[in-house]
Amino acid sequence: MRTPVKNPPVPVYAEFETHRTMIRDRVRTEAFRRALEAAVQPGDVVLDVGAGSGILSLLAARAGAARVYAVEQTSIARLAEDLAAANGLGEIVEVIQGDIIEVDLPEQVDVIVSEWLGGFGIDEGMLVPVLVARDRWLRPGGIMIPALVSAWTALVWDAYLCESLESLRGRPYGLDLGDLYEKTVNEIFYSGPGRHLSESDLRSTPAELWVTNPARISLDEATAPHSAEVRLTARAGVANALGLWFSAELVDGTTLSNAPGDPPTHWGMTTAPLRESLRLDPGSIVRARVTSTPARQIGTWTSWGLELPEGTWEEHDEQAVWREIDD
Numbered sequence: 099m100r101t102p103v104k105n106p107p108v109p110v111y112a113e114f115e116t117h118r119t120m121i122r123d124r125v126r127t128e129a130f131r132r133a134l135e136a137a138v139q140p141g142d143v144v145l146d147v148g149a150g151s152g153i154l155s156l157l158a159a160r161a162g163a164a165r166v167y168a169v170e171q172t173s174i175a176r177l178a179e180d181l182a183a184a185n186g187l188g189e190i191v192e193v194i195q196g197d198i199i200e201v202d203l204p205e206q207v208d209v210i211v212s213e214w215l216g217g218f219g220i221d222e223g224m225l226v227p228v229l230v231a232r233d234r235w236l237r238p239g240g241i242m243i244p245a246l247v248s249a250w251t252a253l254v255w256d257a258y259l260c261e262s263l264e265s266l267r268g269r270p271y272g273l274d275l276g277d278l279y280e281k282t283v284n285e286i287f288y289s290g291p292g293r294h295l296s297e298s299d300l301r302s303t304p305a306e307l308w309v310t311n312p313a314r315i316s317l318d319e320a321t322a323p324h325s326a327e328v329r330l331t332a333r334a335g336v337a338n339a340l341g342l343w344f345s346a347e348l349v350d351g352t353t354l355s356n357a358p359g360d361p362p363t364h365w366g367m368t369t370a371p372l373r374e375s376l377r378l379d380p381g382s383i384v385r386a387r388v389t390s391t392p393a394r395q396i397g398t399w400t401s402w403g404l405e406l407p408e409g410t411w412e413e414h415d416e417q418a419v420w421r422e423i424d425d
């Protein structure tokens with residue numbers, strides 16, 4: 099078994115704005131609230147991995163937990179402590195600032211909740227510490243929230259990506275910015291909150307890439323590249339990216355998804371750009387490949403490819419671009 103690597107805290111997670119953004123995302127936070135209310139039994143002990151502002155810990159306490167261990171790596175842990183006290187839950191929620199990989203708890207827990215999701219699930223790169231917590235602290239038969247997470251892809255038209263790429267073409271300011279164009283089409287494009295794809299932006303049938311079961315997946319599987327090749331049935335129109343999203347079953351019957359057409363979330367839209375827009379032949383089959391590789395120290399590297407109508411493959415690789423820069 100590979101040894102889990104301790105990651106340094108990500109500075110952006112110490113900022114209030116990051117946590118305001120996640121709390122303001124009612125689609126996300128309400129889904130976790132419903133899941134906690136369904137899963138937590140009176141008297142349960144809950145572990146919140148990566149507690150941030152402590153919002154999920156507070157909801158777990160309100161759902162009836164006897165104790166909640168809120169483990170958070172960054173200094174935002176102080177806010178979690180203050181919010182627990184302000185809500186009269188300071189006796190139930192114990193905030194521990196530290197890396198969950200190193201933290202010791204006094205007991206096993208009944209439920210582990212963690213919002214470890216990136217734009218298409220595992221790309222946040224936070225699954226490994228959650229699994230370490232599972233293996234150390236979840237009692238046999240205990241509950242993991244989320245329970246199942248699938249990654250999805252489809253051909254899409256992403257107008258915001260199109261604008262970004264157009265701004266680099268045709269010698270803006272009289273300068274050749276082609277190198278940045280090439281880097282942009284080799285990097286996963288995260289729109290951030292406030293932008294989303296609608297159903298009408300889909301340019302193919304969606305296909306499931308892989309499913310993660312946090313109760314069952316081994317650390318070896320989680321640290322290995324996740325890879326899938328899918329066949330997408332094209333719709334009429336022009337595509338400029340592969341859309342990437344997740345659908346999660348938080349607990350039985352409580353779902354959360356950021357698919358095109360779903361209510362917008364703070365994840366916004368995540369797309370894997372194509373080099374040039376592609377006019378599609380409706381009903382034709384387009385093969386696509388996506389690989390997501392856990393990165394050291396933080397996050398994941400994604401590579402993707404698409405079979406073009408003439409039969410050649412267009413390939414994109416984030417890590418190759420950064421290797422070039424780091425060398």
Ligand SMILES: C[S@@+](CC[C@H](N)C(=O)[O-])C[C@H]1O[C@@H](n2cnc3c(N)ncnc32)[C@H](O)[C@@H]1O
Pocket residue numbers: 107108111112117120121147148149150151152153154169170171172174196197198199212213214215224227
């Ligand atoms: C996506 S945020 C979720 C915050 C909060 N649970 C919520 O739902 O609003 C993930 C949090 O996990 C924390 N985190 C990531 N890896 C961690 C680790 N190994 N140990 C403890 N905290 C970690 C980050 O600092 C961040 O605050």
